[in-house]
Structures are given as C-alpha cells and as structure tokens.
Amino acid sequence: MIFIEATALLEVRFTGIPQLTWHLVQYWLEQSDHEVRFIMGNLEIDREDIETLVRHRTGRYYRVWYHNGPRSRTFSAADAKRAVGLYPHTRPMREKQFGREVRIIHDLTGLLTPEFHPAEVARDEGNDYAYELSVIDHAVCVSQATRDDLIRYCGADPAKTSVAYPGVRWFDSHATVYELLNTAPFDRYVLILGTFEPRKNIDLVFLMLKNNPKILEEFTFCFCGPVGWGGIYERCMGDPDISQLVHSGRVRIIPFVDERLKYALMKEASFLIYPSFLEGFGSPVAEALSLGVPVAVSFGGSLPEVAGEAGYYFDPHSVESLEKAVGRLTSDLAYRNAEIRAAAYRQGGKFTWLAFNDAIREVVEELQ
C-alpha cells in the first residue's frame, strides 16, 4: 500500500513541485498492481477528487473544497503502519506518518545559501532537511549534486539515497509567441527564464548587456519571470541604462509565463541563458534542450548534470565568463547550428517523466 502526499496539487499553477507532483500522481493512478491512496496533510482524499485535480491541472477551484473537507477522511493507524508514504515536496514533517517513508529532495539551497532566502525559509529548510533525515527511510534526490549535498552536509546514509531526474513534457500547442503576447514579431531573441530573486542571478545578464550592448544588435533579450523578492527587479529597472534598453524594445520583460507561452518562447528562442548560482535540478535548462535550444548555463550545483556536453558553461560570479560563454555559443550558432541543436536535443531527451517515476517506483517497491 502506498500513500502519496498530494497537497501540491492545490497550487494554482503547476510549475516546479506541483508539476512534479502532478506527473507522479498521474503515474501512480495508472498503476493497477499497487494499492495507491492519496493524502493532503493528515487527511486521506478520495481518488476521484485526485483524478479531477489531475485532469484540470490547477488547484484553483479546489482550495475551498479541501479546507471544508467533505470528501476527506482520516486513515487508520494500522493501514499507515504497513504502508509506504511518498512525499514529493519539502513541507516540514515533524512526525513519521507511515511505516516507511520516501521523500523527494529538490535542493538544499535553504541550508547552503540562506542569504538567498527570507530568514524564516532559510531556517526552516535548513533544519527540516537535517531533521527529516532522521525520520525518512529513503531520500530520492533530483540530481547527484543534491544527493552529494545531502550526504556531505546532512550526513545522509548513501545507501538510503538515490537520484531520479525529473522529466520534460510539453503539451501540444501551435500558438506562436506573437499570438500569445499579442505583439508584433520581434527578431531573433535570447531567453532568460527565472524569477527576479537573488539566487537566480538574473542581474548578471543585465550587467553583460550594459558592458556589451552590441549583442542587442543581433538579438532581442527576453527576460521572463515574476518580480520575486530581494529587490533585484527594482534595482535592475531603476538603472537608467537598463531602463533605456527596455524602452528601446531590445530588452523585453515578460512577467508571467504560462506553460503554453513558455513552450512557444522556448522553441522559438535562439538560445537560453540560465545564470542561477545554485540549483537542485534546473528544469528550464532541460526544457530548452528538449526543444533543441542551446543553453549558456552557470556551472552552479546540478546544472552541469542537466546540460551535460551540450552546455556552454560560465562562472555565475563573473560577467566576463558569461560573455565568453555567450560568445562561443553565438559563434557556434553561426557556424555549427545543426550540430549544436542536435546535441541539445540529444541531451534534453534524457529527461523523461517515465524514467523519473520508474526510479521512484523501484525505491518504493524495495521498501515494501
């Protein structure tokens, strides 16, 4: 018997952890050889409701329903004792709910780089990882880098940890960027995807543009991501040079990107720049590669595992390093376009949800 924690499905937008949970839940709904049940916190949720949530791909309409709880119930201690609990998120867990428990660990950024997080998040995450290791039976990490961190910093038993890379799956859409943004077509563009927050290091790209505005003659730069925290967006937009670039139309800011728009933006981009200091996985990099879009990517954390030989790497602390990586990439785009796009496809194809779910299934079955 398996209990899957599905609270993340109550999120409005299915990106990041809700997206992973969605793939995980969908997979297990199809497994007829296991008794699979679903929980949100301490309550068991009807399978039918979970199926509806999966079908609708948003928790927007279910939040009130969940809190009223007409179709949820507690589960018996006896069932809990003989079941495996599967947790796809990082919510604090102070007590063991099930006989054996598996936790998916996304990253240790709260512990390793507390300066990138609000104080409370940093403190909670830092402590919870350390604490949870004494409770859980197996940690599935979304990259080898995260697994190494878990072993090194939290003293995890290597035998009780494994790696499962999240996958990439696009939903068919023929809409173009121009239709979705309701705007006139713009030239060849570079995509920078990520929230304006300290860890994502988006300001490094702005610094490159200030140092080397000539590149804007060749490419438009599209920064896609919400404003976030840490004053990064405000600082960038408050800079007169950057403000001028935005007004010129050669730099575009797109604050909200849904899956359809992301797909359209990705597949039509010349390349992606991903300057993050530290990642547990790096889904945007895998997504770009899966569409044959080359990436200039920071070497931080797990990113080299995702981009592999197809990545054009740079030091996220160095604008010179970024400039060099972008220089190599644009040169290759000019002279070896087909070759580097093929390499990107090959690398992006390595990340499938089926492989991810199969790896987790293996862990769960071993614990059973």
Place this chain on the structure above:
Amino acid sequence: MHRDEAASVGAQHSSLSIAGGRYVTACERLGVRTIPVRRPEIYGSEVSRRFLAAEKDSLIHLAVGDYASLRVLKSAYNIACVAWEYDAISSTTFDRESPWKNQLWTLGLFDEVWVGASFVKEAFQRQGLPKVHVVPPPVPECPEFDQTKPKIEEIIGRSPCAPLLFDFTNWDQSRRLLTENTVEFVRFFGSVAAAGRPKVYLTIVNPGDHRKNIEASMLGFLRFVQVHPNSLLVIKMVAERDRTLTDVVWNTLRVQLERLFQRSLLRNDAVVFVHDFLEEKRLLQLVRSADFYLSTSFAEGANLPVLEAMACGTNVISPIHTAMADYLTDDNCIPCRSRKVAVDGETVTGYRIGAVSRNEVTSEDVADALAKSAALPPRELERRRRNALATIAGRYDIGGVARSIESRFEEICDRLTVAAEA
C-alpha cells in the same frame, strides 16, 4: 582559498580577513597557486572544478571565515581555518535555529581544521574533533626592526580621535561633547606632547568585543597615569569603516564608560580613542610606532596584534594565557597577572556555550603590569624586544608558517594521491 570578508566581525580590520590574506601570502611563497573562491557550495561537478584547476591538480580548499560562512568545496580537500577563544565549543544539535549555529557540526563537515593556538586545538579535541592542527596565521616580517621607530603622529596624524574628556554625567550634553572633542590626532597629540613627548601605549580592539576587556585597560591605565603622568593610551578601535567615532564610542562603549565615570575616574586626556580605516601596512606602522602594546583580553584564539607587536619590535604587556601561552614568556614580554574564573553569560551569549572559564584580568593587574613596564631599564626592554622577535622568527613569520603549511600540504597531497590511485 575561500575568505568571507563581508561576514567577519569588525569589517576592515577583522582578524579573519587579515589572516586569510596572510595565508595566501604564505601559500604563494611556497609556489602554491591560490584561487579565490566565492560560494564554494555551488561547485558540485567536474565541470565547475575545471573552472578552478586542471584535472591533474590537487585541490585543497582553505575556508577562512566565521562559522556561519563556512562551506565545503566538493572535489577538494577541505580545511576549515577558524578562530576560537574558549575552552569549549557549541555542540547544540539541530533545533529551530540554523544548523550552522552548531559549530561542532560545521567543523565536522571539513577534512581537517586549522587553528591558531595549542589551547584551541586542545579545546576542539576535547569535544571530539579528530583532525585539528595548529597553523597560526603568519605575521609579516618587519624590515625596519632595528631602525628608529616612526612617529605616531606621522602615521595616524589625520585620523579622527577623541580624548576621554567627555563624560556621561549629563546625557544630553555628552554626545555633543564627544563630537565637539573629536579632532585630528596630530592636533591632539601636539597639545599633549607640548609638555614633553609621552610614552605611547597602544591597544587595538573591537570595542564591541566584551572579551577584549577594554574597561580594565582604561581603568588600569588611569590608575597608572596618576603616578606616570607623561603617558598616553591610544585605543585604536576596529569598527565598520562607515561609522563615525562618535557613533562607535557612544553606541559600543557607553556602558563601560559610564561605569568608569561612576568610579569618579573622570575626564582624562591620557586616554584617546582613534577610529579610522588603516590599510594593513599602515596599521603595522602604527603598532611599530608605539612604545608598548597593551592587551588585557580574557581569552584569545591567536591574538594577531600581539604577534604583530612582537614582530615590529614593540614591547608587549599582556597576560600569558590561552593562545598567548604558546608564544609569550616572562622573557619576551611584560606579563600581566590573570586568573581563571567561571565565565559570565554576557561574554559567551553569542557563542551559545556555557560551563567555560575565562582568564580574568583586573584593572589592578593592568596597573601593576604598566608600572612594571615603566620601571624596567631600557636595556631589559631591549632584551625582551629581541627575545620576542626571536620567538616570532621561524614560527609565526611568513617563512615559518609557510613551512607548517608545506608540511600539512605534503601529507594531504600524499593522501590524495593514494586515494586517487585506489
């Protein structure tokens, strides 16, 4: 090499920051290539390692910083280089505070730990840390040791200073008085020296560090100066560069100064506070310009200023305990009495430890030591000065520490080679 300068206490003159730079100098003298590393925690793969060094190179990561900033560099041999002053270390395990507050846990992440003194090594080993080595931060050589001392007013003449001519009996006026009395050091010194050049006693302290026992320094000196009026205590404060002297004194030393004034030891221009940014070379010249260097700390993990004073040919007045027990003797300094007492909460609150002792130094102890310094004939002072230099040479200077580092690196590289072959 990973130095977290921003995170260390006391900004520009922080011992950790200075120590980090000196380890670099020592490594470079050995021909070891040093690479500054920011955020070692982000290096998680072969790809990132290639940004630092070739595959064949042995990578040793020396992390110099305070506990909260220490991170390991994966694929390297990790050494934590830390200062510590007490005979215990925090071992509180995971609670609702950050795990980095557990210093034992943090140090346990590293392959080995370097400390500045045997006392610290013993304290760490008592707590179960296995690989602790004494590799003190080096002290720069002082080529002008035998030359005439520079004049203090030429070194810090333009620095703002405020003599202890303000009081706290009238709170409304005292802050204003403090600001009004702040003048350039050369102007202040000119007025003091008009009656004859005073003997200069120097102390360099972070005034917010309770451990430095600045109150005993001042009180002891004020007693001493009643008998030896032609003496001046220069308190060079180590604080953030952007703070004013008034701010540092008012907000950091007020409680201690109030206690002094309550003891009726009021208003004396024999004590002067200086607050200015001095680059390392100038700071060393300041140390060299003084007749005596005064330290009254309860505990030290290295005490770089004392080592620097010894290297610069300035007679040291200091208790001989904790780190100083490694290098100070009755023959190379003017010892100050101290005694072990159970520690008070205020001293160790920030370290989250208890059941430790400190070495109490009272103002009477300081006054007696100062009196001894004044009574010693010049020839004896010169003898102790030379003995101090001999202590530094070969052990604490760049060459000496480079040899200690070389010996550690050889062992580490042998181990890394064996591991790679295995």
